[in-house]
Structures are given as C-alpha cells and as structure tokens.
Amino acid sequence: MKQKFAINGMSCNHCVATVEKAVNELPGIQKVKVNLKKNEGVVKFDEAQVDAKQIAEKVTAAGFDTEVV
C-alpha cells in the first residue's frame, strides 16, 4: 500500500537522505519519496511486513516529528 506522512524538522537534503535511509532499513519497503519543500514523505510498502505506525516510529527515531496523513 501507499501511505503519506507529514514530516517536520527537515531543513536540507541531508535530512531527506537521513529519513529515506532510515525508512529503507525496515522490511517490506518498496519505495520512499521524501519531499523537502512539502514536508512530506510517501512510502510504498508491503503491509504484510510493515505498517504505517512502524514507519512513523522509524522516522521519529531518526530525529523528525512525523504523523500519518
């Protein structure tokens, strides 16, 4: 499935890379696209392996406030 997340606190492409790398470490992630200007990320994933809550927790652990939108 595809899920959008609001991600706060990103200020540059390094932050984008940090978020994308962290999310990609989870199982079942198919695609991660983070948009710095919109402060959001769209993640495609296999819901049999991972869920939106786990993805949000991973982003938070990487240092950015996030919520499922």
Ligand SMILES: [Cu+2]
């Ligand atoms: Cu940055």
